[in-house]
Amino acid sequence: MTPTEIKGRSLRTILPEGTDEGSISVDLIDEAKGQAAQNLDRYITATKAWFNTKLAPHSFVPGDKVLRWVLNPEKLQNKWEGPFMVTQTSTRGAYCLAELDGALLPHPWNTEALKKYYM
Incomplete structure (x- = not known):
């Protein structure tokens, strides 16, 4: 030792x-x-x-145009689709969307799957 x-x-x-x-x-x-x-x-x-x-926390109001994340994009496919119109806000960051012609999408989308669309 x-x-x-x-x-x-x-x-x-x-x-x-x-x-x-x-x-x-x-x-x-x-x-x-x-x-x-x-x-x-x-x-x-x-x-x-x-x-x-x-x-960067982001929130949307009804009337905003957003892009939606494609759930399973193919290799050369765009990762974002849209634009869509926010029709209704829900609690905890969920948003109801509609296509620009007014057709509602079947379920709400989370804030993490959306991003603001700028023309």
Whole structure:
């Protein structure tokens, strides 16, 4: 057993005379696990904060023209189709759409599948 010292974030330590090497290493492992969990929590919090700054919340009002995401686009097919007219807003970001000629679409669409259409 060679004496070492604690430097920075190292887990190396000097063992006092007459101590059991096994009990100290278990304590160091538990301490390292706790520190790793704290680091992971900080990383997750920072990543969420950064990602949320990049989100652009958007909402639509009746009369807006929007494009709708194609559910299963083929290889060379456009990923957006439309334009459609927003006819009604619902709770939690759901919108009822109609084609420009007035035909209603069968079910509401979520905000994430829509984007504003500019002529």
